[in-house]
Each structure stands twice: as structure tokens, then as C-alpha cells.
Amino acid sequence: MAELLIEGVAKSFGPVVALAEATLAIGDGEFVALLGPSGCGKTTLLRIVAGLEEANCGQVLIGGRDVSALPPRARGLAMVFQNYAVFPHMTVGENVAFGLAMARAPAARIAKQVARAASLMQIETLLGRYPAQLSGGQRQRVAVARALAVEPAVLLMDEPLSNLDALLRLEMRAELKAVLREAGTTTLYVTHDQTEAMGLADRVAVMHEGRIVQIAAPSDVYRRPASVFVGGFVGNPPMNFLRVAAVSGEVRLGALRLSAPMEEGGLLLGIRPEQLAVVETGGFLFRVAVAEPLGTHLLLTGETGGQRMRAVVPPDATVVAGAELLLAFDPAAIRWMDAASGRAIGAA
Amino acid sequence: MRRLRGSAFAAGVAMLAAWTLLPIYLVAIGGFGGPDAVYRWPKSFWPENLSLDTFRRFVAIGGIWQATEQSVKVALITVVLSLALGVPAGYALARLRFRGATTYRLVILLTRAFPVGILALPLAVSFARFGLYDTALGVALVHTALALPFAVLVTASLFVGIPRELEEAAWVFGCTGPGAFRRIILPLALPGIAATAVFSFVLSWNEVFAAAVLTLRHRTLTAFLLTVLSESPLHIQLAGGFMLIVPSVLFIFLVRRYLFAMWGIASR
Amino acid sequence: MRRDRLLAYALIAPSILFLAVIFLIPLGQTIALAFTRHGTFGLANFARMAGDLNFRNAVANTLGLVIVVVPLQLALALGMSMMLRHLKRGRELILWIWSIPLGVSDLAAGLVWLGILTEKGYLNTILYHLGVIHGPVSWLTYETPLALFIGILVAEIWRATAIIFVVLVAGTQLIPAEFEEAASVFGATAWQRFRRVTVPLLRPSIQTALILRTVLAFEAFAVVLAIGGQNFPVLLSQAYLWQDTNQDYGVAAAYAVLIMLITLAATLFYLVALRPRAGEVA
Secondary structure (H helix, E strand, O other): OOOEEEEEEEEEEOOEEEEEEEEEEEOOOOEEEEEOOOOOOHHHHHHHHHOOOOOOEEEEEEOOEEOOOOOHHHOOEEEEEOOEOOOOOOOHHHHHHHHHHHOOOOHHHHHHHHHHHHHHOOOHHHOOOOHHHOOHHHHHHHHHHHHHHOOOOEEEEEOOOOOOOHHHHHHHHHHHHHHHHHHOOEEEEEEOOHHHHHHHOOEEEEEEOOEEEEEEOHHHHHHOOOEHHHHHHOOOOOOEEEEEEEEOOEEEEOOEEEEOOOOOEEEEEEEOHHHOEEOOOOOEEEEEEEEEEOOOOEEEEEEEOOEEEEEEEOOOOOOOOOOEEEEEOOHHHOEEEEOOOOEEOOOO | OHHHHHHHHHHHHHHHHHHHHHHHHHHHHHHHHHHHHHHOOOOOOOOOOOOHHHHHHHHHOOOHHHHHHHHHHHHHHHHHHHHHHHHHHHHHHHHOOOOOHHHHHHHHHHHHOOOHHHHHHHHHHHHHHHOOOOOHHHHHHHHHHHHHHHHHHHHHHHHHHOOHHHHHHHHHOOOOHHHHHHHHHHHHHHHHHHHHHHHHHHHHHHOOHHHHHHOOOOOOHHHHHHHOOOOOOHHHHHHHHHHHHHHHHHHHHHOHHHHHHHHOOOOO | OHHHHHHHHHHHHHHHHHHHHHHHHHHHHHHHHHOEEOOEEOOHHHHHHHHOOOHHHHHHHHHHHHHHHHHHHHHHHHHHHHHHHHOOOOHHHHHHHHHHHHHOOHHHHHHHHHHHHOOOOHHHHHHHHOOOOOOOOOOOOOOOHHHHHHHHHHHHHHHHHHHHHHHHHHHHHOOOHHHHHHHHHOOOOHHHHHHHHHHHHHHHHHHHHHHHHHHHHHHOOHHHHHHHHHHOOOHHHHHHHHHHHOOOHHHHHHHHHHHHHHHHHHHHHHHHHOOOOOOOOO
16 A cells, blocks of 8 residues: 555657656545546556556656566556456466465465455355356456455556446446445556546546546546546536637626626637526527437437537426427536637636 | 258268268278288278288388387477477567567468478488488478478467466566466467477378488388388288378367467468 | 567577578578589589479479369368358367368378279279279279379379368358348348358468468379379479489479479469459458
């Protein structure tokens, strides 16, 4: 257990920049998720921390010790792989004991640690089996138990839930959170699934095109995205962005008058679909193109003033395609973005 | 109509299987039947007075047992050499990025499209100079050149089939590079490597030309049979043919799962 | 990355070194030997080779055998791999049986067929029972060149169709069943599916199989020696004769160079004739 410090780490493959100077500090026992679409550099960053990939520059410090030049085995970390990487020619017990056996730990300690990790992951009854006899979910448990057994300073997880089916993923997510909280291990977790990142992590680092574009608590990332990209990537359905113009410090949207963060000029108005509410009077006009009843809510896709927009309304609303509604929202929920750079205006 | 087509299909399959097996059956009863069976007219298609006697006599012919021993010796050296040279190269091709990998693969592939046996002609001269002529090692060196492309390409495809993550997991959990190879990669690749070994063995066991050119007194079984072709009686030749076939058939059975890895690599 | 590269070179170095010593040097030596006679550089060995009584026969026999046997084998192997594709039960067993000749050396194959085709062999027994012949007849002499040729042809087809078959089966396994299903949904008959979908998709495998097979066909000589003896000279058996019996290494090397050139030409021919069309992913 230790803090993990990533300082100015960059990596390019030939002319392709996979990672542009990433800096990230993870506190002792903290759980940070690296979130981003595929190809954003999150896995590269994780593999550099693991020592599986060599960075072009920058440093990785674990517990204050610079491990940048060390091979993976000397870094004192553990990893859970996307395809589990459970050794098929060893029993579950041998798999879980592997890291400790490699470190030549005394047999008594190995037995104790294996028992503890197995009970944490509830695989005590599987210890004598071979991976081929296990289901995907069980293999996943073995992979996590193998990582926990070595009591790593830092635990790395690379999309560990992506190969499970939806229901199992939900179950494992909650369980992982409970187990990792109990173990108190510093964790860096790579995922492209925003619900996973939001649900598990203490803080989320959103990555885009090789850069970390926002590091914040899940609720902050959701409510106060640092850029159009973050607002669009985090949240399902994504945040709406309307191109609007400020005139004398004011933006007009239908009957709504909103105070703009600038006197004159174009900007983007970001608003979450669930912040929109149907009103009788006032508000702005929204023309519904498609209405999708999703059980918990009704998802409306349509346009306002020629711009595409989504709104989430209660499931009992009777709205059909072609309907015209008046929508309004709380001005406090607006996230203003610079139209040119796509960055939040007034972001901390 | 449909049933008719189905039985025609089954008959075709059975006939092709018979076409493959029947000659082997005939050489077996011919070889074991002894001189009586071979010179009998008209022939019987059933084994009659089948005896190990011919076989014993066959084995007793001057040099045949030694030739078999020599064949085994050559084949074993070939197996060891082709694995020792081929497995590391296969690993490099499968796992490591390096300049020239494509060229190397191409060169290895091209050697396969080359009548390698012919190289025994000049080697007979060079080997005489280095004391390798008429030795098991000398023949095995040429056979290794034959088997090496397969060893490299097959082990490469084996290693490609083992997820890289397994190796990385071993590194992360405390293995050195060679340690991960020994503890993780090798055990998983072992059945395929064994098949490669068997295949190299058969390749060497069957090779005629280089063995005949490179030996004089220490003949391999194929070389021996070739040189006594015109001199020895027919039943002994048939017994020799049967003796040559038996291990091959067994080996093909052993490696049948890997046949496609051996031959399936298209020249792409 | 740099470490990777060094490790890679260290791992492939032994095999490169080995191939250089056992492959490249002898290759150079063969060429040198072929063009040198009694210490002088020239075509004397080739002249001697071409002047040999059996040379013309050997060339004709070798090429004739390859030209007749390879297309027959390709057709047979294609048929077999298609049959295997549609086989529901016993697939494993049939696959094994059909691949058995893959492990049989050309010498053993020659001996097997010698036993069948010889004067008092099994073929003649059948012909006798059918009333075609009335007593033992020899087919494998220089007086019956056509019968001899056919006998060797049959032995070669028996022995070496398996290699084409296995390469093609490996290739068909890479073709998803959906392609054929799609074709049949659009109304293609079985023959049209085979001709328009399967064969074009199999082209890389066909190419590999033909190259391998043709190289091996030029290398086959024991099957010929076993069945025909010196009655049916081929290029490699001539090379063996000059080396082993006549002890004339120069002429043997000239034969070797000739075989290499023909093999190379055949390989190039297949590479060009069956190359992927522009834009097609090979």
C-alpha cells in the first residue's frame, strides 16, 4: 500500500503519440479510474506504470521510490488483465499463490494469504480446480484473488469487467468495490465504461487523445465536465450542447433569458438531458423526432431551433413523435463552454 | 433422391479411404507372408501363413538392423537440432518486434520451396573433409535444414496462440523473462512442440536422397533399402517398405491435431 | 524495445548461422561445382549432362510426371477437402486416414506399389480373375513405357495427394461457412458455390499447396527407382547415379542446378499466376 505518482509520462509509437505528458497523483488507498474511449492512451499509461511498456520520458514513483527503470517484477504491484490471464496449466490455488511463490515467501505465509484472498473473492471451493473448469465470472474472481494475495503496493486493473455479461458485470462491480475498500489497496483502474468508472472510483481521470483532460470526483466530472468531450463521453445519454450567442451579457433561448459568462459572442450551452423539464408556459420549443420508452424514463430525441437535442422525461408522460413541447431548466445546471476551444468557461 | 445422393457420398468417402488403406494392407500381408506369398500366383487377398518369420529374416539381413538403428539415431539428432534452433527463432517471430522479421520469415518460407536434399551433393565433399561423411551427425545436419523451417513456423504459430497477457501476468507477478518462458510459455506449448519433434523425426526417417548420398557403410534404413533395391528379393523389399511405413502412420496419428499448423501456413 | 530487438537477434542468430552453413554455402558450392570441370570454368558439365543418353528421357519423364500428376492431385484433393467439409460423422477418422500417406516416404510408397504392380502382384491377380489376362504379365519394363508411366503416376497420386489435401483443408477451415450460405441464399447451386466462392477464397492455400507439391515432385526419385529401376530415369535419379555410381560430382551438380532452376521457375510461375488481384486482401 503506497501512493502512486505519475510524472510527465509520455509515449509515442513512431510518429503516433499514444500518450502526451501525463501527470497523475494517486493517494494511498485511493481508487482512481482512467476513463476514455479506445485509443485514448489509458491502457498505454497503465502498461507504463506496470513496466510492460517503456515510456519515452517521465517517471513513475511508487511509495516515493522511482520505479521507472525497474522491470515489472521489481515494482511491487499486481495486475488484473482484461482477459484475466489466469494460467491454464495451474490450479486456482497455484494461480493465487503464484506471486508469493515467485517472491519465495514462506509456505505458511503463502497458505495464509491464499486463504484470505480466496475467502475475500469467495473462491475457497474452487482452489483445486483448473481454469478450464471455471466460468468467465469465476476466472475473473481468480484473477482478482491472485492480485490481492500478494498485497501489492499498487493494484492495476485493465478493463477487468469488460468480458463479463451485463448482469454479472453489475454484480462484480459492487463486489469489487466492497473488497477493494476492505483491502484498502491503492488502485488504478482502466475502463471505457463510464458507469464502471463513476460507480467504483474515488476519482475519475478522463482521457482523450493521449491526454488527461479532467481529474475529479465522479459527481464533479458528471456535473461539471471540463470540456465538450467530457460532457459528451460521460453520462448516458450525453450532455446536450447548443450553439448560442451572447448579446449584452445575455443568452436568449425561447422565452428563457440566461445570464451569459461573456458580453458578446458565440458559446456553447451545455445541459444534461435529465435537467430538462416539460413546462406549460415559458421555456423553449422542442420538436420530438423519436420517443423511446426505457422503463425508468422516456428518452426524447429531437431538435430545437435546428439543433439536435435529447431530453429525459418521466416514464408516464405521453409524448409521441412529432409532438412539440416547451422545455425549461434550472440555470444553475448550465455548463458554459467556449465555442472555439470546447473547454468549460470558468472551470477551476 | 436425397438418400441416394447421401449414400453415393458415403460410398465416395469410403472408396477414397480404401484407396489410402488398401495398399498398406497389401504390403503388410505381402511383407509378412514371406517368399511363398510373394511368389504365389494368383495372389490371395487374405493373409495366409502369416508369420513373423519373414520379418525376423528381414531384420537379420546383414546391415538392416544397424540401418534401422542408424535411422533412429539420425532422426533423434535431427529432432534435437531442429528444436534447439527452431524454438528460439519461433519465439522471436511470435513475440518480439524487430527489424527484418518479415524478411526472416520469408527466407524461412523460401527454403521450404527449395529442393533441399540436393544440397547433399556438395556437402558430401565438404563433409568428407571435416570427418562428417558417413556419420549420423552429417546426415542429421541436412535433415535439420529440411525440418528447421517447419520447426520455426510451427512453434511461432504455437507461441502466437498463447495469449501475451499470460506472459505479462507472469512478469508482473515476479517472473524474469526466462522464468516466465519456462514456467508459463513452455508448459503450454509443450504438446505442440512434441508434435513438431515427431514431425521432424518422420521427415528424417523418410528422407532418402541426402541419406543415400552422405552415407556409405553406415546407411540409414532408407539409404540401405535404396541401395539393395536391385539386389534383394521382393519379399524383403516389401517387408522393408512395411517397416518404413509403420512408424510414419503412427506418427501421423500422434500429430494429427497439429497437421494444419504444419502445412496450413499459406505463403502469405 | 531495444532490448527486445537484441534478444530477437540473439534468438534467430543460431538458425540463420545454421542455414548459412548448411544451405547457402552448399548452394554456392553446387553452382561452382556445376560450372567447373577439371579446374576450368565453363559449361562442360552441362554439355556432358546433355550429351548423356538418358538426359532427354529424364527431362521428359520428370516434366511429364509433374505436368500430369499435379493437376490430377489438385483436383482430387479439392474434391476430398470438399467432401470432408460436408462430412457429418467420422470426420476425425477420415481426416486421419486420408492424411496417412503424408507420413509415407517416397521409397516406401514405391515399395508398396511395386508389390501391387509387379508381375505376380495384386493388380495382375485382379485382372486374371476378371479374365483380362491369362497369366503373369510384366508392366514395369522399358518395353511397356506407358504402363510403367501409369504405374508411377498412380503411386505418386497415392503418396502425395495428402499434402495438397491437408493444406487445402487448413485453408477451407479459414473460410467462414457464411460465405457459402450467403451464396446459396442468393441462389447459387453447389457447383456455382464451389466455383465462384470456395475456390477463389482458397487461392492462397492452392498456391502454397502447388508450390510445395511441385518442389516435392522434382525431389521424388525413390518411388521411381523402386518401381521402374533405371528403366524410367528422372532428373534426381540421374543426379544420384552420377554422384554415387559414376562418382562424377560435376555432372551431378549440373543436374542439381537444373533441378533448382526448374523448381524456381515453377515457384515463380505459381506466385505470378495465382497472385491476389490488385486491391484484394491476400
